[in-house]
Amino acid sequence: MKKIPLKPVLAIMTLSAVLGQVNPASAHDQSGSLGKINTAIDQYQVHCFDDGTGPNGYLIVAVKDLAPKAAPKLSVQVIRDNTATNTTDAVDSDASYSPEVSVSGSGDQYYLMTVDKTATGAENYSVEYHCMTNDNQHTGTDIFQLTNQ
Amino acid sequence: MNAAKLQVIGLLLWMPGVLMAESNIRFMSAQAGAELHLDIVQSPLAQALDEIADKTGVLIHYSALPESVVNLTCTGTTVTGILKCLLGNKAGLVFRYAHEFSEEDQQSRLAEAWIVGTHGDLGQDAPAANRSSLSGTGSNAATRDSDDTGKLLEMATAENPQYRADAVAGLASRQDEAPLVHDALASALSDSNAEVRAQAVAGLAKYQGYDASAVLQSAMQDGDVSVRLMAVDSVGDNPALLQQALGDSDETVRAYAATKLEALSAQ
Numbered sequence: 571m572k573k574i575p576l577k578p579v580l581a582i583m584t585l586s587a588v589l590g591q592v593n594p595a596s597a598h599d600q601s602g603s604l605g606k607i608n609t610a611i612d613q614y615q616v617h618c619f620d621d622g623t624g625p626n627g628y629l630i631v632a633v634k635d636l637a638p639k640a641a642p643k644l645s646v647q648v649i650r651d652n653t654a655t656n657t658t659d660a661v662d663s664d665a666s667y668s669p670e671v672s673v674s675g676s677g678d679q680y681y682l683m684t685v686d687k688t689a690t691g692a693e694n695y696s697v698e699y700h701c702m703t704n705d706n707q708h709t710g711t712d713i714f715q716l717t718n719q
Numbered sequence: 720m721n722a723a724k725l726q727v728i729g730l731l732l733w734m735p736g737v738l739m740a741e742s743n744i745r746f747m748s749a750q751a752g753a754e755l756h757l758d759i760v761q762s763p764l765a766q767a768l769d770e771i772a773d774k775t776g777v778l779i780h781y782s783a784l785p786e787s788v789v790n791l792t793c794t795g796t797t798v799t800g801i802l803k804c805l806l807g808n809k810a811g812l813v814f815r816y817a818h819e820f821s822e823e824d825q826q827s828r829l830a831e832a833w834i835v836g837t838h839g840d841l842g843q844d845a846p847a848a849n850r851s852s853l854s855g856t857g858s859n860a861a862t863r864d865s866d867d868t869g870k871l872l873e874m875a876t877a878e879n880p881q882y883r884a885d886a887v888a889g890l891a892s893r894q895d896e897a898p899l900v901h902d903a904l905a906s907a908l909s910d911s912n913a914e915v916r917a918q919a920v921a922g923l924a925k926y927q928g929y930d931a932s933a934v935l936q937s938a939m940q941d942g943d944v945s946v947r948l949m950a951v952d953s954v955g956d957n958p959a960l961l962q963q964a965l966g967d968s969d970e971t972v973r974a975y976a977a978t979k980l981e982a983l984s985a986q
Contacts, residue, residue, distance in 0.1 A: 605945030605949065
């Protein structure tokens, strides 16, 4: 990973109640692993679209740091246009995901999702992602991996 | 939020960032070696060039350009490739690379570009092979620019291991350039650098029409945990290979193999 100057991150918003309204049968999760170098990242393109349920209103995302317990902390960032939002799983190898974050979209929308870690050491993760309509219905969701490290 | 994470965000927001200065022009890229995407909808060519220059830091010089609006999507792994896609064969291009970098660095150190001798409508009839959709999956989203493939093949033998890893990752998406690409990926399996080997494993695992079982089985014996982890990551629905990984010396590899086996059995 190249070293570049930092820029301020603009967080959009965070929701915490939406998951309860999501139909479990429509849930999407992506498991993966990050190699031992500290700069290893995995990147995905998430495509939210109207599958008949309605147009995309927002994407909600959370990450879970899977076993075994290791030093690095896992995070996922979602970027759309000129804003990025981040969530981190503070506890490794427990049953819980990180707090959910939500990124607004409109209609047919592409989001860039990046999973990274804070230190050297191989890590396993699971990312949960849901494309939602503005009335909180799960809608069309595709994912494509761009970078695998 | 720690520095490493902010750097990732900064990287993605800055030059290789998803930024939409104008609502009808989108230029998106990931890190070196992965895809650059340019989407233009009903916008003047000059505006698109300014957007590319602004986001990449490459100085782009032009004088008279056609005033007609452009509708185009381009993908590539270099700014050079994006410019060639954008302008097609209707303009001459002159490139200057940063003089302090060596030949093998040139494709990632473009410093300045001049657009000369433009004629006709630009951007309307860019080669169809360069057109791509952000909804493409797998190799369908990669540019067919053979110059870029050539540069990636060169970069795959660079001295810098990061360049080699980036190049191998980039080659993995060029499925239609076989057998040169396949040979390069196969050669990278024995690279001295673990990150290069890992990218080669991932690339061959998703190579269309190629049975990578033997590659994955061999990679699971690699001395580096990153390579073994990538092998597990690249296993599809082959429980036998995942079972093999359950006996790995590293707990992370074993845990990931177990997770994938559990997911397979739940299907």
